[in-house]
Amino acid sequence: MKVEVESSRIVKPLYDDDGGAAPAPWPEWMPLSVFDTVTYDENIAIIYAFQPPNPPSAALELGLARTLAVYREFAGRLGVGPDGRRSVLLNDAGARFVEAAVDAPLAVAVPFRPSPEVKRLHPCIDGAPVEELLQVQVTRFSCGSMVLGFASHHRVADGQATASFLVAWGLATRRMPVAPPLPVRDRPTRFVPRDPPLVEFPHRDTEYKAPTQAKKRDANGADEDDDEEELGAAAHHKIKVHKLHFTKDFVARLKARASSVLPPSSRRGYTTFESLVAHLWRAVTAARGLGAGETTRIRISVNGRARMRPPVPRDYFGNLVLWAFPRCDAGDLVSRPVHHAAELIHRAVAGVDDAYFRSFVDFAASGAVESEGLVPTADTNQVVLCPNLEVDSWLGISFYDLDFGGGCPFYFMPSYLPMEGTLFLVPSVLGDGSIEAYVPLFENHLEEFKKICYNIA
Template sequence: MAPPSSLVFKVHRHAPELIAPAKPTPHEFKPLSDIDDQEGLRFQIPVIQFYRCDPAMRGRDPAKVIREALSRALVFYYPFAGRLREGPARKLAVECTGEGIMFIEADADVTLEQFGDDLQPPFPCLEELVFNAPGSDGVLDCPLLLVQVTRLKCGGFIFALRLNHTMSDAPGLVQFMNAVGEMAHGERAPSIRPVWQRELLSARDPPRVTCIHSEYDEVPDTKNTIIPLDDMTHCSFFFGASEIAALRRLAPPHLRSCSTFEILTACLWRCRTIAIQPDPEEDVRIICIVNARGKFDPPIPNGYYGNAFAFPVAISGAGKLCQNPMGYALELVKKAKNDVTGEYMKSLADLMVLKGRPHFTVVRTYLVSDVTRAGFGDVDFGWGKAAYGGPAKGGVGAIPGVASFYIPFKSKQGENGIVVPICLPAPAMERFVAELDSMLKSPPGDNTAKTSTFFITSSL
């Protein structure tokens, strides 16, 4: 059997169609929040779910089941069936037209087994599994969701979805997908009713920036440090309990109770900076996506499916980051994450209005997004939980090498952990691997730790 990275197969697609809500829905304009419509979210983000054959569902067509469930779910989530319009000051609003989302039914001459035991990005023939139908990939005046259901030869199927990110974040999207799953199971209404209320994350009147938001600084690329797009290599790194424990041993005692996210982010930031070899005098940045739903008083209501996160940034001189021990990076990451409060989010919305909805800076920046708790893998359309559920690509946005997801993963040995896809030029990837392996080795005097990191490499 060919390794997954070289797997090639054919997909036969039916003509794309629009799936409208099953019942009439209001025709109205719904403004997005001032967190939703920032420049850094104006792109399409793909998600992919792999489902095994279930003998109990024999005779049921997943494309038909999901098509009907989508139509019924859109009665409750009818803004998804509309189109984005841009008004004065680049303000985005959904015109709830009821036109529908784009749906593609397909068949592939491949089995789930041929994708290999370790389902993780990058997936072969991804462009065939989430097809870019003509007229579907814009931000304005285009379908806000595209769904492709691809039946496999083994009786399993692949559910691929592409979302206009201005509409929802990961928790909001999973909420909608679970609603579709509930409709597929015959429920009349979703168990969690959708909440729009985007005004909760809109700018104050008058807007006033009360916090520091260095992630939106205008940073000139003075020494051409944007990573080149040629000769890129993709590696996926697994971090189980032993790897996380090894990293914790590198932290000073007062920081060893930090979260897995914090220690892993500090490690990757330091390793990646060493790998790309920036000028030691230049600043490097790491952005940690932080869910802010619980940061408000009162909290954002259950059922809210808009974007409710921030991009706090930690900044360091490249030389200081590379030469200092792990505790230095860890302190910076913890502080950046803790900066996010309800006031921070209000200040951020105000900044968007005052500064024209800027993009966060990507110059000498690395961004990480933790989707281990988002629940993609739990979405059930009737065939059980997904064999893999989550990001379809290893990076966030349209710029390779700038960002990575933290994805929940179970190894061949049954160990639960996190897989992190990384994309770097080939020489930098070699340096990254060497530095990470060095960090994961036992500290002096401790012979109990062992390195069990694995990585799967494939050219992009």
Template sequence: MMSSPNVELISECFIKPQHPIEESKQNLLDNLKRSLSVALIHFYPLFGRLVTQKTHDPHSYVVFVDCSSNSPGARFIYATLDMTISDILSPIDTPFIVQSLFDHHKAVNHDGHTMPLLSIQVTELLDGVFIGCSMNHSIGDGTSYWNFFNTWSEIFQSQGHGHDHDVPISHHPIHDRWVPESCPLINLPFKHHDEFISRFEAPKLRERMFHFTVESIAKLKAKANRESNTTIISSFQSLSAFIWRSITRARGLSHDQATSCILTINNRTRMQPPVAKDYFGNLIETVSGKSTAGELLDHDLGWAAMKMHLAVANHNHTVVQQSFNEWLQSPVVFQASRTYDPYTVMISSSPRFDMYGNEFGMGKAVAVLSGYANKFNGKVTSYPGHEGGGSIDLEVCLLPHIMSALELDDEFISAISVSNPLC
């Protein structure tokens, strides 16, 4: 049971086409619904609900997905917002109104017993359209999420070319469950869901999107490898180390304060044999570089980047199996408030996901934004840059005074650039 506390909330913003408004709006909604229905034939767990089955003697507490015909299915919502794209994308900080673009605001995974595992909210702006997708994180990870979203887009574009149910798709989801050999039915050590549900409330945060060009990232990579006298440190490992050092410096931590940089990592390619990239489910884990604040800042970028490289490189099949076996011996449900401390930098998602290749009859998306879910002081979400080519956007969430300090950090500011797709 994958137990991130909140559902995955991602929206894509498109410029509204210049056609007769009512006709184009209805056509868009009809085509979105039709293509979504076809996509759900392939990704059928998304129209189910979570079900808990428990017995007292012997004790059994099992959670599973019920995809029977009795399920109410996925949800599709149309909404309007009297704002422009610029009203949302132009402010320095991501405005709170973005949270209203998602149906599952502040939901947790366990709510999948009564709420849809997938909900689509189409919000019409004065000059644009947001397509907000909420997916229960117990059903799939980021790879699964974007495989679904990309497939939905592919089916949308293929409408009118034959029967809808015969539309060929590039990535057929694999639903056969991956479990280690001799893995028993996962029996959770609980009697009631109140024992493990935690509705995390984020403190007041500032959220900003920082853009790193291909050239800027290349400089960070070259610097990290030069300082480490190696060529093995990747671009993303260099960027991760850079943001870790920058946020730690902005926090003004004491010299001996422990700090860490955590990355989410895809286990599919780590397994022997590898698990197919189209596997639909959760095969993610976290790896981390650790240090004290003083040690991290006294050393150079290369030192920190090498820590991140080793954390990734050492994460192999044996480590994954050991981690899973340990969890089986003592199952726990993940809770953000008990996992991340105020000194952590946690980087999730991936700039490798195809976020800007989706097409819903309105051209390329002008922005990708996320909702409230899984955000806390030190949370960083990575996206591909709008112009592509290896550029990266990082959505950084920090307490207001820490964000203000980061904005005054000359080393950090020199590495970023302003990027507004409307300019």
């Protein structure tokens, strides 16, 4: 696929009296919250595909400018504020807008499967960091179809906040009001520690870890860390991403199987998420050949908006995610039925409740992170997670509600991310309750995984 970049420019917020935001205040520093600073320090890219007719780039650009006037963080720049805290400078410096073209029909040019090719459909997020916290690429095809590649910095917004921005962009492009509801933008003041603080849970080695030790040298004087980086780079090329489609019927049968052991009087069954992640955890563990005596765990994102008391508004713009870490002996996990894994996941996620979120806020604000030099366990440098997994679920997030005027997307996917063991769950665009999973594994493990991934046991 040959992608020709036709233009690249900065789009700044547009403040007007025709449905836009109020005139911009002076530039100001907005400190990141403890949830922003503990998450991944990286750009995340997603890809949309739209059938014709599609709006001209001028309309998309105008809509983006009007939306940035409401969501100012995406037009700002990351830095260190006057108080020494990591912050976003709300200076309206703008987002990057790239126009590109492919001289072929979309159905012929784009591989609608995990492939490094899809990375050409969004601005580059690999390598040296970029100033812009938001970058978009609009690629048009000879058939009239359009692909939108959207890349944003994770420390500015989590998945739910990003989806809200995208929906607002669609409204603005259609000349509709971006709000209500307005985004809730009080991250510097919303999460204050209690007085007195109450740290009830172990946050070291959960959200935080000790810093990496200084480089060690082997007997020949070479840096051992450099050797590990070379091994990581070599392993990276052996990782392949496989896309699975779980039909509505498969999901229903899996949930019924997982919940079959619950007593008839139980008012709950295992959710779609719990059942499907349990199934994938067991299948990946078996495909990796892990056995008794080796512990495997999953890192599961937990949205705190509805869990904190009082609940945080759904339109809160920022990060509000912590993680659950169910774990199990690999041999035990594979040998026992799927309901065992589902129960481990259910209990771990249920434990990340209001008390846990409040405890985290108290710990993060206690000064221990700074005095001990702790760093987040959300590490973008990990290429291989084996024997562990990480699951990022986009189920229930309104990514499909983006409409620039020609209708909602007919395809949506994460960018190609060959991070072994990092799984993405995405609701199918079919809208029938089916689910797509993106599973990156080593090639030799992937072949075994393909043989067993649809077996319900």
